[in-house]
Amino acid sequence: MVQMATKTTTITESDMLQQETYLSKDDQKEQVTTDYDGEKSQFPVSKQEIIWTNVVFITLLHVLSVYCFCNYFFSTKWQTYVWSFLVGGIGGFGVTGGAHRYFTHRSFKAKLPLQLILILCYTVSGQNNIPDWVRDHRVHHKFSETDADPHNANRGFFFSHVGWLMQRKHPEVYRKGKTIDMSDINNDPLVQFHTKHFFLFKMLFCFIIPVLISVYALNENWVEAISSLAVVRYVLNLNFTWSVNSVAHIWGSKPYDKRIQPAQNVVVSIVAMGEGWHNYHHVFPWDYRAAELGGYLLNTTTLWLDLFAAIGWAYDLKTPPKHLVQQRAVNHGDGSWRQEPETAHTRDYKTS
Ligand SMILES: [Zn+2]
Numbered sequence: 424m425v426q427m428a429t430k431t432t433t434i435t436e437s438d439m440l441q442q443e444t445y446l447s448k449d450d451q452k453e454q455v456t457t458d459y460d461g462e463k464s465q466f467p468v469s470k471q472e473i474i475w476t477n478v479v480f481i482t483l484l485h486v487l488s489v490y491c492f493c494n495y496f497f498s499t500k501w502q503t504y505v506w507s508f509l510v511g512g513i514g515g516f517g518v519t520g521g522a523h524r525y526f527t528h529r530s531f532k533a534k535l536p537l538q539l540i541l542i543l544c545y546t547v548s549g550q551n552n553i554p555d556w557v558r559d560h561r562v563h564h565k566f567s568e569t570d571a572d573p574h575n576a577n578r579g580f581f582f583s584h585v586g587w588l589m590q591r592k593h594p595e596v597y598r599k600g601k602t603i604d605m606s607d608i609n610n611d612p613l614v615q616f617h618t619k620h621f622f623l624f625k626m627l628f629c630f631i632i633p634v635l636i637s638v639y640a641l642n643e644n645w646v647e648a649i650s651s652l653a654v655v656r657y658v659l660n661l662n663f664t665w666s667v668n669s670v671a672h673i674w675g676s677k678p679y680d681k682r683i684q685p686a687q688n689v690v691v692s693i694v695a696m697g698e699g700w701h702n703y704h705h706v707f708p709w710d711y712r713a714a715e716l717g718g719y720l721l722n723t724t725t726l727w728l729d730l731f732a733a734i735g736w737a738y739d740l741k742t743p744p745k746h747l748v749q750q751r752a753v754n755h756g757d758g759s760w761r762q763e764p765e766t767a768h769t770r771d772y773k774t775s
């Protein structure tokens with residue numbers, strides 16, 4: 424597949440220390456000098472309160488999605504499947520390119536039209552509001568696999584996948600969460616406006632509009648439209664995102680750093696539009712590609728970001744110099760790292 428050349432910003436080794444993730448000056452100091460303080464929390468995880476309404480809602484939603492899939496699989500029009508796939512892709516890109524790579528990691532800058540597109544696409548995914556998503560993810564990166572990690576993968580597949588949404592957060596998540604710099608999000612008028620009207624936007628763009636288009640533009644029956652777009656597509660969108668926190672923190676190789684749990688998982692990269700290169704991502708979280716290898720086919724988020732960069736709506740896309748990636752892989756990887764033959768895509772950050 425042809426790779427596009429995009430204008431990128433090369434990050435130096437000293438920059439890297441400053442940009443482990445999007446952290447405040449104090450956070451950076453703390454991370455460089457002490458990292459996680461290693462205090463063993465006195466609060467046993469068994470005491471975390473279960474949120475029964477979430478347990479019931481999430482369980483019923485999944486049961487309903489299986490029921491809908493089995494009952495309406497053959498009566499749904501192929502046009503509705505195509506539309507559901509598109510809506511799923513739009514929501515997926517909103518999570519990966521929007522909430523994750525733009526709002527959480529600030530791995531590139533976006534002009535207003537792209538900011539609007541990212542926030543709109545994110546709304547289609549039907550997840551939590553942006554400030555909650557960003558705080559959860561920043562604290563996840565900074566305190567991975569500790570009690571302060573909202574979806575600590577050391578607590579098993581189920582907890583890191585969905586169980587963490589069925590319980591009150593561990594007190595360490597709140598305590599350490601307060602050390603995360605959220606000033607960029609709190610001062611972003613677009614995010615604030617979106618958060619203020621979040622419920623309305625979520626209902627409209629995640630459920631109502633996709634179903635109405637299916638019924639009135641594609642002539643689909645109401646039941647089939649609701650089943651495929653508002654139930655099955657929504658549940659798949661959620662599970663594909665959750666798989667990054669669970670599957671990609673449990674199974675896969677560790678070419679860049681074998682000392683951490685996040686791993687490279689190609690299946691997650693397919694369903695989560697390029698977010699499965701998770702060992703790389705936790706080492707270089709500010710790289711807008713969230714991956715070194717894979718090309719556009721296994722990283723469709725990067726394809727879209729490069730397209731937006733080509734028209735100037737995305738700019739200052741950050742990537743590390745190739746020798747830094749190689750150095751990290753040689754020093755700390757599990758030996759599975761292989762240098763990719765040079766392509767236009769890998770050449771970008773060498774020449775920019
Ligand atoms: Zn992770």
Ligand SMILES: [Zn+2]
Pocket residue numbers: 523527528560564704708
């Ligand atoms: Zn991340």
